[in-house]
Amino acid sequence: MSNVLVFAEHLHKKFSKSTFVAVGAGKALAAQSGGECYAAVLGTGMDALAAELAEYGVKGVFAVEHAALEHYTADAHAQALAGLAEEKGCDVVVATASSIGKDLLPRVAVRLGAGMASDITEINADGTLVRPTYAGNAMATISIETPRKVISVRATAFEPAAKGGSASVEKVAAKIDEGALKMKFVSFNETKSDRPALTEAKIVVSGGRGLKNGENFQTVLEPLVDAMGAAMGASRAAVDAGFVPNDLQVGQTGKVVAPELYIAVGISGAIQHLAGMKDSKVIVAINKDEEAPIFQVSDYGLVADLFKAVPEMKEAVERLK
Amino acid sequence: MKILVAAKRVPDPNATIKVRPDGTGIVTDNLKYVVNPFCEIAIEEALRIKEKLGGAEVVLVSIGAQVSQEQLRTGLAMGADRAILVLADGDVEPIVVARVLEKLVAQESPDLVLMGKQAIDDDSNVVGQMLAEMLGWAQATFASEIKFADDKSSAVVTREVDGGLEDIQVSLPAIITADLRLNEPRYASLPGIMKARKKELKEIPLADLGIDQAVQIKVQKIAPPPARQAGKRVETVQELVDLLHTEAKVI
Numbered sequence: 001m002s003n004v005l006v007f008a009e010h011l012h013k014k015f016s017k018s019t020f021v022a023v024g025a026g027k028a029l030a031a032q033s034g035g036e037c038y039a040a041v042l043g044t045g046m047d048a049l050a051a052e053l054a055e056y057g058v059k060g061v062f063a064v065e066h067a068a069l070e071h072y073t074a075d076a077h078a079q080a081l082a083g084l085a086e087e088k089g090c091d092v093v094v095a096t097a098s099s100i101g102k103d104l105l106p107r108v109a110v111r112l113g114a115g116m117a118s119d120i121t122e123i124n125a126d127g128t129l130v131r132p133t134y135a136g137n138a139m140a141t142i143s144i145e146t147p148r149k150v151i152s153v154r155a156t157a158f159e160p161a162a163k164g165g166s167a168s169v170e171k172v173a174a175k176i177d178e179g180a181l182k183m184k185f186v187s188f189n190e191t192k193s194d195r196p197a198l199t200e201a202k203i204v205v206s207g208g209r210g211l212k213n214g215e216n217f218q219t220v221l222e223p224l225v226d227a228m229g230a231a232m233g234a235s236r237a238a239v240d241a242g243f244v245p246n247d248l249q250v251g252q253t254g255k256v257v258a259p260e261l262y263i264a265v266g267i268s269g270a271i272q273h274l275a276g277m278k279d280s281k282v283i284v285a286i287n288k289d290e291e292a293p294i295f296q297v298s299d300y301g302l303v304a305d306l307f308k309a310v311p312e313m314k315e316a317v318e319r320l321k
Numbered sequence: 322m323k324i325l326v327a328a329k330r331v332p333d334p335n336a337t338i339k340v341r342p343d344g345t346g347i348v349t350d351n352l353k354y355v356v357n358p359f360c361e362i363a364i365e366e367a368l369r370i371k372e373k374l375g376g377a378e379v380v381l382v383s384i385g386a387q388v389s390q391e392q393l394r395t396g397l398a399m400g401a402d403r404a405i406l407v408l409a410d411g412d413v414e415p416i417v418v419a420r421v422l423e424k425l426v427a428q429e430s431p432d433l434v435l436m437g438k439q440a441i442d443d444d445s446n447v448v449g450q451m452l453a454e455m456l457g458w459a460q461a462t463f464a465s466e467i468k469f470a471d472d473k474s475s476a477v478v479t480r481e482v483d484g485g486l487e488d489i490q491v492s493l494p495a496i497i498t499a500d501l502r503l504n505e506p507r508y509a510s511l512p513g514i515m516k517a518r519k520k521e522l523k524e525i526p527l528a529d530l531g532i533d534q535a536v537q538i539k540v541q542k543i544a545p546p547p548a549r550q551a552g553k554r555v556e557t558v559q560e561l562v563d564l565l566h567t568e569a570k571v572i
Contacts, residue, residue: 011484073489074450074460099482103462106450115416115537118445128541133444137338138347141541182459182495186477186488199483203571228572240502246465246481253359253439253501255483261571271335272441278549282569284561299552299569302561309558316562320572 002149004030005090006039007081008053009100013045015052017200018096020160023056025153026094027161028123038062038090042080042174044070050169057164062088066174071185072100078107080174085112087172097152105152114148121157135252135275155199156258156279191245193232198248201231203261206250206277207243208235210266210287210306214243220307221265224314233257233277235267251276266306269294286310322377322473324367325431327422328360328396330389331442344542356392359437363499365506366467367435368400378402380429384409384421390522397517398509404520409527412540415443419451420532426456431494432473438463438498449498459491463500 006026008019023039030037036059041049043065050063064084068076081104085093093108095101097119109116121139122130128143129151144151198204205228207221217238225232233255234248250257252275262280267273269285269292277283278297285298288305295301302309332338333353341348356364364381371377381396381404383389393404407421426434439446446462453460461467461478465486468477473493480487481500491497509517527534555561565572 074453074462078454099463099480102446103450103460106447107454107460109447110416110419110451110454116447116451117538118447131444132546133543134332134338134347134442135334135444136546138340139544139546141544143539143541144537145539146537180457182457182492183461184490186490188482188484189486189488191485236501245485246502247483247485252441252444261565261569271337278546282565282571283549283552284565295552295554297549297552299550300561300564301552301554302556302558303554304558312558313562316558317572320562320566 001035002033002091003035003089004037004092004094005085005088006037006058007093007095007101007104008039008041008049009095009098010041010043010049013049015049016197017160018098018155020056021155021158022094022096022153023058023161025123025158027057029092029094029151032123032125032127033092038088040064040081040084042069042077054167054169055163055165056161058167060167061169062172063169064172064174066176068176068178068181069174073181073183073185074103074107075181075183076176077104078111079176079180082108082111083175084172091148093150095152096155098155101152105150109150112148112150113146114150115144115146116150117142117144118152120151120153132275135271136278137271154256156256191247195225196229196231198231198233198250198255199257202259203228203230203263204233204250204257204259204277204280205230205263205265206233206235206267207238207265208267209237209241211238211243217243220310224310224317227314227317235273264294264298265310267294268292269297322370322374322433323429323431324370324377324379325382325426325429325434326360326364326367326379326396326401327382327434327436327448328364328392329357329383329437329440330354330385330392331357331440334358334441340543340545344544346543354391356395357437357440359439359441359499359501361506362501362503363435363437364396364399364401365504366499368507369504371400380405380431382407382422382425384413384418384527386410387524393522394517395509397520397522398513399507400513402520404522406522406524407527407530408524414536414538415445415447416451416537417532417534418448419455421527421530422448422452423455424530424532433494434496436498438500449496453496459495460498461489461491461495462498464497465500465502467497467503
């Protein structure tokens with residue numbers, strides 16, 4: 001019987017859908033082991049977030065506060081989270097495999113002497129876990145052999161927790177050895193957008209090298225993106241070439257998305273790109289090269305010049321409304 | 322300055338990976354092996370730091386079978402000074418890799434440890450972080466730019482994170498893991514390849530390091546991903562939009 005502690009990530013004093021996915025996965029793990037699921041928010045001024053978290057069917061919420069937690073840094077957060085897990089008797093720590101989750105959890109695992117499984121996509125009834133390897137081309141079923149476990153979950157692979165109940169909120173002053181801290185937050189250059197978040201949108205329209213430059217992303221692709229109320233993504237090639245910022249990259253080492261509809265425009269379909277979108281429900285490819293590998297995974301493939309097809313599609317979509 | 326760079330031998334990222342029917346692993350026949358792309362970027366960064374500083378020692382480390390020598394020679398050919406190969410058979414799980422590196426850090430006392438953010442075979446993305454915690458050091462993962470302070474006691478690292486780019490300051494020594502856009506690695510030159518043959522490549526059996534090898538993660542089986550149904554080609558945009566609306570029902 002193991003109790004689970006979910007790290008509830010937040011940004012700008014808001015949770016994203018992926019936070020509730022972590023809670024959902026945490027609850028599933030707790031149920032499986034016959035233990036309880038707790039959740040924690042770390043930072044400063046956590047009262048409102050803690051109260052919101054308490055409505056998602058967990059046994060208890062910890063609002064962990066300390067000046068050193070005001071901005072996320074791996075070392076301070078690892079001390080606080082591992083310390084909390086130990087103090088509260090939680091042998092399993094869970095978070096989504098977001099940038100923060102990936103950065104933080106391995107440190108927590110070492111502090112707890114816990115085996116770590118990253119980017120889990122399935123929790124089996126026998127306690128084994130499934131995770132993608134080789135860019136999702138080989139799915140590994142693994143077991144964590146240590147009594148304590150640290151698990152990061154792929155946000156697109158689990159349902160978010162449903163609301164339910166009203167858990168108690170406990171304020172915890174984190175015990176942090178400040179003399180041991182060697183990292184300092186300097187600044188965050190955040191990409192601002194009014195569009196839905198790439199990892200949460202129902203429809204994603206991604207552009208690749210075929211768009212030729214950043215301006216075409218704006219003048220050709222974005223009108224279609226906005227006509228569909230979609231999020232915009234990009235291939236590695238487009239980001240490397242400076243067409244769009246890095247946080248739009250979909251792929252093995254970029255964002256993993258699984259929307260209802262993924263439209264790949266001018267994207268050849270390299271293995272690494274497929275790794276980030278092949279769990280999408282419906283995949284559409286628009287590319288002038290009929291040999292492009294993307295057509296091997298698309299449900300609907302249109303061999304066409306994107307500079308004609310994309311504006312046409314925008315018109316056709318608007319006629320539907 | 323001494324920079325320790327960890328690099329892994331992995332299958333060519335562009336190879337088609339097939340799972341063995343018995344579920345014990347992937348088919349390795351005819352697979353070409355390379356330096357893990359992210360580790361190659363780490364090696365390149367170390368070399369650029371060395372060139373900028375006008376003198377530093379770049380020491381490569383790899384953990385694997387003897388055949389990993391090939392990848393270390395590639396790194397030496399790029400310009401690294403010497404290499405260490407910790408001989409280990411089969412897959413070595415991340416915690417063991419981190420413990421090996423911890424031992425080597427104690428032996429070598431580097432000012433900086435660089436490695437790729439993840440290996441493209443295992444895709445774990447944990448070793449750098451685990452090592453940093455073991456050492457009580459700062460970490461800067463997913464690095465896209467590294468700027469040292471004049472006195473080299475710290476560095477500001479730009480990291481590629483979910484919402485954009487984050488800058489953090491880390492005291493040195495630190496662990497930095499390389500992301501795609503940190504740099505574009507050089508090709509080894511022919512003179513470089515010739516010189517590499519004479520550079521030191523020391524082999525250390527894993528057992529000699531006296532580390533805890535208790536298994537934390539057991540791989541039960543490997544399976545192919547769920548197959549997608551074959552799709553269809555459409556001739557016109559209108560046909561596509563109609564199908565998305567009436568057949569797929571996603572718009």
